[in-house]
Amino acid sequence: MRRRLLLFSVLTGISLASFGQNDKPDPAVVKKIREEGLNRSKVMETAFYLTDVNGPRLQGPGFMKAANWTKNKLTEWGLQNARLEPWGEWGKGWEVERSYIAMTAPYYKTIIAVPRAWSGGTDKLRQAEVLYIDESDTTALEGYRDKLKNKVILIHQPFAIRPSFNPDAKRFTEADLEKMAKDDAAPRDSSYRSMIQAMRTRNAFNQKMRKLAKQGGALAILNTSQLSKDGTLFVSGDFANAASGTAHDELADLTISVEDYLSLSRMAKAGVPIKLELDVKTKFHTTDTKGYNVLAEIPGTDPKLKEEVVMLGAHLDSWHAATGATDNAAGCSVMMEAVRILKTLGLKPRRTIRIALWSGEEQGLHGSKNYVTKHFVDPATNKLSKEGQQLAAYFNVDNGTGKIRGIYLQNNTAAGLIFAQWLEPFHDLGATTVAPKSSGGTDHVPFDQVGLAGFGFIQDGIEYSTRTHHTNMDTYDHLLADDLKQASTIVASFVYNAAMRDQKIPLKTTTAESGR
Amino acid sequence: MRRRLLLFSVLTGISLASFGQNDKPDPAVVKKIREEGLNRSKVMETAFYLTDVNGPRLQGPGFMKAANWTKNKLTEWGLQNARLEPWGEWGKGWEVERSYIAMTAPYYKTIIAVPRAWSGGTDKLRQAEVLYIDESDTTALEGYRDKLKNKVILIHQPFAIRPSFNPDAKRFTEADLEKMAKDDAAPRDSSYRSMIQAMRTRNAFNQKMRKLAKQGGALAILNTSQLSKDGTLFVSGDFANAASGTAHDELADLTISVEDYLSLSRMAKAGVPIKLELDVKTKFHTTDTKGYNVLAEIPGTDPKLKEEVVMLGAHLDSWHAATGATDNAAGCSVMMEAVRILKTLGLKPRRTIRIALWSGEEQGLHGSKNYVTKHFVDPATNKLSKEGQQLAAYFNVDNGTGKIRGIYLQNNTAAGLIFAQWLEPFHDLGATTVAPKSSGGTDHVPFDQVGLAGFGFIQDGIEYSTRTHHTNMDTYDHLLADDLKQASTIVASFVYNAAMRDQKIPLKTTTAESGR
Incomplete structure (x- = not known):
């Protein structure tokens, strides 16, 4: 000491x-x-x-x-x-009562998925086709308005998986602690800041897409995150919706594994016909x-x-x-x-x-x-x-x-x-x-x-x-x-x-x- | 060179x-x-x-x-x-046509799962209770014969997750390669060998358990592996069954994430009532x-x-x-x-x-x-x-x-x-x-x-x-x-x-x- x-x-x-x-x-x-x-x-x-x-x-x-x-x-x-x-x-309470999604064509594959908080459901087990949207410009979204009905929406994401050459788990070293004691611990690097900025841009786009998807009668919208890997999913939700009482409770909004997301995206882009089945049931609570x-x-x-x-x-x-x-x-x-x-x-x-x-x-x-x-x-x-x-x-x-x-x-x-x-x-x-x-x-x-x-x-x-x-x-x-x-x-x-x-x-x- | x-x-x-x-x-x-x-x-x-x-x-x-x-x-x-x-x-060809399992009580949680190869199914969406078996002695299994009907079987496994302080991904270093050139690369350590031995013992036990579960009318049997972590599941199957034509096609045999497995096991052991729902459909091919x-x-x-x-x-x-x-x-x-x-x-x-x-x-x-x-x-x-x-x-x-x-x-x-x-x-x-x-x-x-x-x-x-x-x-x-x-x-x-x-x-x- x-x-x-x-x-x-x-x-x-x-x-x-x-x-x-x-x-x-x-x-x-x-x-x-x-x-x-x-x-x-x-x-x-x-x-x-x-x-x-x-x-x-x-x-x-x-x-x-x-x-x-x-x-x-x-x-x-x-x-x-x-x-x-x-x-x-x-605002509204919320919980998941069922969450199932799988690809059924070109072959069967379960998709690792969790509904985002305050997501809606699909009412029952539904079959659906994928609508892949390779756009990042929000004005271009309007062109999809008539194609959304009963579709599961998949938006192009510029993610790539990298193998972990660094350990997942770390403890502070003595050197790390010395730095903290001197208050000169390294600031977040710029790649982290640019990732956060890119995430905000994507979130704003996705927010708009969700609104449009709901209006156009889409069945569900899929999303993932750059940090997701190996079956680990980062999931949160649009809490603003719950707090304001405008929860998007008609549209299933699912976070899926990045492996599944990228695989579906590549196939969709290559024109491989994809079919999904999904059964998502959520419940909102308004008593208290x-x-x-x-x-x-x-x-x-x-x-x-x-x-x-x-x-x-x-x-x-x-x-x-x-x-x-x-x-x-x-x-x-x-x-x-x-x-x-x-x-x-x-x-x-x-x-x-x-x-x-x-x-x-x-x-x-x-x-x-x-x-x-x-x-x-x-x-x-x-x-x-x-x-x-x-x-x-x-x-x-x-x-x-x-x-x-x-x-x-x-x-x-x-x-x-x-x-x-x-x-x-x-x-x-x-x-x-x-x-x-x-x-x-x-x-x-x-x-x-x-x-x-x-x-x-x-x-x-x-x-x-x-x-x-x-x-x-x-x-x-x-x-x-x-x-x-x-x-x-x-x-x-x-x-x-x-x-x-x-x-x-x-x-x-x-x-x-x-x-x- | x-x-x-x-x-x-x-x-x-x-x-x-x-x-x-x-x-x-x-x-x-x-x-x-x-x-x-x-x-x-x-x-x-x-x-x-x-x-x-x-x-x-x-x-x-x-x-x-x-x-x-x-x-x-x-x-x-x-x-x-x-x-x-x-x-x-x-022997028989086989594929999965549906795979869904979730816990519905004490709360809803999707379980990450993959049927083992040549697994059977559940016929339709079924509700089931868990039967937890804290035994490793095959003779003790006989005592469970009358309790198996329509149950999902969960057998105690002595696994523990450890965070990864070593990287998931590695390349050979120059030193590693030098060792290989000299043919003195380190042999597998004894902990690996003892893990493999323990795995064989467990597999033999599980094999017997599966047979008993099928005879007793169980709905499904769950398993996991020591290597499974973070949503990554190691899954294979009883290929001997397929080759010999005795595939266990009446019992759903699911590998689930070790996190889900251990959580279910702890709850079952503590006497927390657990309910599951599952819908597993597999298909065997015998044409060629x-x-x-x-x-x-x-x-x-x-x-x-x-x-x-x-x-x-x-x-x-x-x-x-x-x-x-x-x-x-x-x-x-x-x-x-x-x-x-x-x-x-x-x-x-x-x-x-x-x-x-x-x-x-x-x-x-x-x-x-x-x-x-x-x-x-x-x-x-x-x-x-x-x-x-x-x-x-x-x-x-x-x-x-x-x-x-x-x-x-x-x-x-x-x-x-x-x-x-x-x-x-x-x-x-x-x-x-x-x-x-x-x-x-x-x-x-x-x-x-x-x-x-x-x-x-x-x-x-x-x-x-x-x-x-x-x-x-x-x-x-x-x-x-x-x-x-x-x-x-x-x-x-x-x-x-x-x-x-x-x-x-x-x-x-x-x-x-x-x-x-």
Whole structure:
């Protein structure tokens, strides 16, 4: 730890002497937390229920089933006031009731497929021909208007598969971590940016095509993604439609494997007659269109501090192509396990500890955003409300199944001085690094955006970007038990430390400045 | 080349002087072959028809369609006497007409599945419960006899998924090739051997289970494999059943993804009620139960040598879960391309060149074995027949889509001295190595076994063992065009050299000995 703490000190210009030892975690408590978290873990049991048993947790009925299960489980573990708290209007719920598509001519071949979220169906088993559209110009689409009836639409995509000469799974090396600690981790390369740009252009085109296909009476539209490979499909959905109530519920909208997509495209282009059969049934739910978060507490015990709250959270909703194991049953299981550890050990936190399992994260951080706005911001002044001022810290886990290697500071230098000491008892488990930079894309962001102390952990990537993130392979078997046990243990310790500290975690705009 | 030739010379104890230069290929011809093979290749066009357009080429109707296409294509290219030659009795043909399985409770999830070859069907769309059997003792199976009716059988498998910290795709390094040249490439490690042993034990158990399941009126039996991952399924079938006419055509026998398999198993073991729906339809063909090879020639032009034959071949049959792109449309496309190159260039080979596209390879090298026995072995003496004595060499390609890095000598040292020189003009394309050892498992083996000069090439593995070999992902998009062009070019040159040489390639038991 010394080496990296020294590095951090040099980089921030803060003397090591100013650290003091006041943030050194209580070794006796660390020992207990490690024993419970590493040796008597229930994290995989929790993950099993959230994934295999519950199924996909897409915003709507899949999420609600899991939310009720977690509420009951947290209550069973002795947490107080476990509840589902509505955060606002969401839109239609949706689920798949049948999904089958195959090629029947020139020969039979099952196609690996998942309906995009809020897709419609085909009513029954239907036979259909393919209409292949080799256009990328949206005005040229109009020429197809009269050819769409009962067709399955296939649009040319400029994809190519490359064999993987790099491993699917990776852990951060010491060199990677050093870079993060110095805040000079390489930015996304330009090929990634150009791929994202190309994807946006294609999505806009596909959006227009879907609308036209629906108007023209097409039976289904097929799509795939550049990242799809080897039977792994990246699947999401037009959530804007669900939220606005304009879900395209008349047209089956299927993501298929890139191998199937490219094969169909080559044949269509070569004039080989193709026939498909498909049977897609989906169901929309309109009974309860509100969104909910799950919340529960371990009450604080210090009369002076128990009104203050340390929060930890992860999003419980997932995409629907699999069971959202690494995104983000992993994070939920870790956070639930962290409070289970603290509760089981009978520790008496000075501050109140509150777990939050968010929803609507995948469609724009809706659960956490709305929670933060409602609870922590005064609408009159647009500044932190009293409740906001009482938040001591928020910790989030949403970077897959990989173990914790450190924490992102969101440029909160003063917090780094504390966290570096909190990581010290876990250096032997690979958690060493405080990275000055911000991480984004998940539920600590709304906290950070209103000036609260919200943080996400550095986690080993494992197969997140190649195999599990938003894919049909995001299943229980892609979880790493040892990594999740490590993460639970470290989160439990961080949350406990934050609940015991004399002061709250300093905020960037005030204490971080005065710390210099 | 010098370095590796020197190495080969040192290792074999044959002086470099004894090489002479009489086996140096004609540079003018090499130049022409390279230009046609590398710049005007049709290898991917051929591969497209054999895969996307033809579909799976399982022994039976899928194979026959491809066989007729290749016969016509070879004729179109100007080869003589293109024909389908029966090699003997095979058994029932088989194909899939529908394959659908999904979990419907506790929630809906499509299951990635492919019927094993010669599987039966379910007659119509059926609902079923799972019967999970956590036994590995075949005698314990008897206890399940009365519980099988209309159930889908799931047998406990001790599999676990591990993320890939090694790349799926690999090429041989210079160090690997050096090892091969010295014949000290590492043997298969013991974990591989123990996996194979465990697989055999499981297969024997599953075989017994399938029989019992059929007797007990089960609807289907599910299976998976340790190698399956990320949506990639390894699928084959009980070919013994087809050959013997006892195909298990009443029971649907489905390979499903390991993720689905393990998820179902965990739920079943935990007592979570599971419901499945499935609709599997397969068709058996009994009109023509014979097996065939495709053969065609470029006639020799030297009156003294034209009765002698240089053969090149690859197996045209495939497993059925995909379109057998790397196993072995790749090899067939390369061999067809090699003869197309020679024919297009109007070269006049002294010996006759014969291409063979084998069948029944996947079920035990049936096509090549029977061809060798019938044509090259005298049944009276069990020695080489006259026709056998006229075979100058046989070259085979069946190691996936990777480019050629050299050739295996099957311990024929004298041949190595020749091939080392034949490789010289292709060192710049990465083909450098003569490996003394034998390679096995495919159609040059029957030639080698009767003492003929039969060889297979060293090819880069690419994703063969991880993603394509006998999988549902063995599709056109997993082929590497540049590698196949390189391979076609080198094979064309080898075959031409063998057809022009004054002597046939020496046989191991005679010339190889005398060469020392």
